[in-house]
Amino acid sequence: MITKDTLEKLAKKLMFEMNDDEYKTLEDEFKIILKQMDFIDNIKDIDDVEAMTYPFDLELDDSNMREDIPCNEISFDDMVINVKDYEDNRVKVPKVVE
Amino acid sequence: MTDKLIDDMRLALDKKEVTSGELFNEAILKAKKYQNDYNSFVTILDKKEEVQSETILSGIPYALKDNISTKGLLTTASSNILKDYIPLYDATVYEKLKKAGAVLMGKTVLDELAMGGTGTTGHTGIVRNPWNKERMIGGSSAGSAAAVALGIVPFAIGSDTGDSIRKPAGYGGVVGYKPTYGRVSRYGLFAFASSLDHVGVFARSVRDVSYVMDIIKGHDDKDMTSLPDDNIKYSDVLDRDIRGKKLFYIKEALENYSGSTEFEEIINNFKDTLEKCKKLGIEVEEVSFRKDLLEAMYPSYMCISCAEATSNNSNLTGIPFGTRIEGKNVDDIMMKTRTNGFSELIKRRFVLGSYILQKENQDKLFLNAGRVRRLIVNEMNKLFETYDGLIMPNAPSIAPFFDDASDRLSDEYLILGNHLVIGNFGGYPSITIPSGFVKGMPVSINITGRVKEDDFVLNMANKIEEVLGYKGQVSTNE
Numbered sequence: 001m002i003t004k005d006t007l008e009k010l011a012k013k014l015m016f017e018m019n020d021d022e023y024k025t026l027e028d029e030f031k032i033i034l035k036q037m038d039f040i041d042n043i044k045d046i047d048d049v050e051a052m053t054y055p056f057d058l059e060l061d062d063s064n065m066r067e068d069i070p071c072n073e074i075s076f077d078d079m080v081i082n083v084k085d086y087e088d089n090r091v092k093v094p095k096v097v098e
Numbered sequence: 099m100t101d102k103l104i105d106d107m108r109l110a111l112d113k114k115e116v117t118s119g120e121l122f123n124e125a126i127l128k129a130k131k132y133q134n135d136y137n138s139f140v141t142i143l144d145k146k147e148e149v150q151s152e153t154i155l156s157g158i159p160y161a162l163k164d165n166i167s168t169k170g171l172l173t174t175a176s177s178n179i180l181k182d183y184i185p186l187y188d189a190t191v192y193e194k195l196k197k198a199g200a201v202l203m204g205k206t207v208l209d210e211l212a213m214g215g216t217g218t219t220g221h222t223g224i225v226r227n228p229w230n231k232e233r234m235i236g237g238s239s240a241g242s243a244a245a246v247a248l249g250i251v252p253f254a255i256g257s258d259t260g261d262s263i264r265k266p267a268g269y270g271g272v273v274g275y276k277p278t279y280g281r282v283s284r285y286g287l288f289a290f291a292s293s294l295d296h297v298g299v300f301a302r303s304v305r306d307v308s309y310v311m312d313i314i315k316g317h318d319d320k321d322m323t324s325l326p327d328d329n330i331k332y333s334d335v336l337d338r339d340i341r342g343k344k345l346f347y348i349k350e351a352l353e354n355y356s357g358s359t360e361f362e363e364i365i366n367n368f369k370d371t372l373e374k375c376k377k378l379g380i381e382v383e384e385v386s387f388r389k390d391l392l393e394a395m396y397p398s399y400m401c402i403s404c405a406e407a408t409s410n411n412s413n414l415t416g417i418p419f420g421t422r423i424e425g426k427n428v429d430d431i432m433m434k435t436r437t438n439g440f441s442e443l444i445k446r447r448f449v450l451g452s453y454i455l456q457k458e459n460q461d462k463l464f465l466n467a468g469r470v471r472r473l474i475v476n477e478m479n480k481l482f483e484t485y486d487g488l489i490m491p492n493a494p495s496i497a498p499f500f501d502d503a504s505d506r507l508s509d510e511y512l513i514l515g516n517h518l519v520i521g522n523f524g525g526y527p528s529i530t531i532p533s534g535f536v537k538g539m540p541v542s543i544n545i546t547g548r549v550k551e552d553d554f555v556l557n558m559a560n561k562i563e564e565v566l567g568y569k570g571q572v573s574t575n576e
Contacts, residue, residue: 010452016436036397040466051468055279055525066319081184082419096428
């Protein structure tokens with residue numbers, strides 16, 4: 001059984017807040033989700049199956065591996081397009097050590 | 099003219115009956131005219147890119163989903179957290195289209211961060227269905243589907259993680275194609291769930307899809323999951339003989355749980371389509387699929403996609419980029435930025451993803467979902483030893499009214515409402531084509547083939563499209 005307390009802890013780990021109405025919706029949704037997850041539990045022959053992480057075995061041969069040569073270099077002007085603030089060639093970011 | 103097929107536009111351009119500038123202007127005028135009612139676009143361009151090229155697509159206007167990077171041009175993923183984000187580089191799909199001379203005219207609305215199936219959660223508002231404004235077009239590639247259905251552009255690019263191209267294509271009465279995983283580079287696509295994400299195409303005919311695929315497919319050094327090119331020109335093989343080919347459909351997915359007449363009419367439309375396929379010399383057989391796997395399909399998709407999305411989007415903090423809200427320290431900035439930047443739906447999906455990834459749940463949920471995925475793909479691959487493809491109704495209903503559907507999870511479970519995810523689990527090429535109307539709204543069928551057999555799926559779809567008679571269809575509501 002999922003509790004609001006558990007959901008709040010998860011939201012905090014994810015670095016956002018939710019209001020009471022949103023938690024109520026989420027709690028209701030979790031009841032349905034956990035019921036649906038039971039369909040996964042119902043499958044019997046699952047323990048020896050290797051979990052699939054990509055649609056098919058990727059062909060990681062030479063054609064997929066490029067030479068280790070720098071590419072996609074981004075100019076300073078391009079780099080600072082989304083930057084809030086910078087000085088000379090340095091980006092100003094919020095203070096991380098108090 | 100922009101509501102015509104690519105061949106018609108190509109001919110008019112080559113005969114100098116129209117210029118690419120005129121086509122671009124027509125597309126943006128139509129886009130602006132329909133924007134209030136349908137809201138297909140986040141950005142409508144006001145200036146045409148000038149690229150000299152001689153391909154089938156040169157001078158032809160098109161739209162890109164707004165989760166595909168365009169250097170120097172706003173790309174928001176329809177999320178407040180990226181509402182001012184300007185990419186630093188071009189996605190490969192955009193670069194290839196630009197090089198081919200295709201003319202970008204706008205960036206289309208999606209469900210926020212591509213995580214939704216309704217077209218209602220983008221930060222600039224809901225997208226409406228061109229056949230009926232009271233109904234949704236579906237998502238997440240909502241604006242791309244609507245722009246093609248409205249005749250604004252002959253083709254548009256979308257992305258598909260669970261059904262995000264094929265579902266809105268079906269609701270909008272246009273063709274939607276999700277190629278084999280790796281056939282089109284994902285470089286520059288904002289990642290939702292990397293093991294399921296595909297870039298694909300909307301158009302008004304299978305031939306037009308093939309023209310676009312011929313340009314955008316191929317190996318890309320910048321995407322290490324990219325496949326070697328198959329060196330097949332799809333538009334050249336659309337008329338190959340398909341007599342004697344074998345398709346199957348899944349018996350369990352066609353069961354009518356609710357007894358709805360709409361569902362019944364959709365099934366009847368599907369059966370009519372099967373009869374037409376048989377007249378083409380295609381063999382069609384009903385096949386039974388393990389029901390326990392079909393029932394576990396959607397929950398497994400939720401586990402995999404939400405978990406991957408939670409991880410992929412953890413970079414949206416407002417620190418390196420994004421709409422930062424200032425605070426007293428870094429934690430406070432991130433907390434405020436993410437609280438204000440994400441809609442409620444996205445937060446709910448991230449909480450679910452995080453729950454699935456918690457140490458105590460990982461094996462039971464995340465890994466078991468991956469195991470179910472493998473079992474489903476194994477079953478499909480076994481069937482593909484006997485059959486050349488899967489044919490199914492695209493969806494169990496016509497496009498829902500806005501009041502009737504939401505992104506809240508429902509305990510009503512319809513296999514037919516979720517079968518398209520099989521295409522993402524196995525990376526199979528999968529196409530949706532219009533097959534008729536129910537209650538005045540378009541309905542469609544879907545064809546899914548073996549991995550790497552994009553040429554066959556397009557060939558088969560083209561032949562079936564010819565006998566269905568909805569090629570080139572645009573909404574008649576406008």
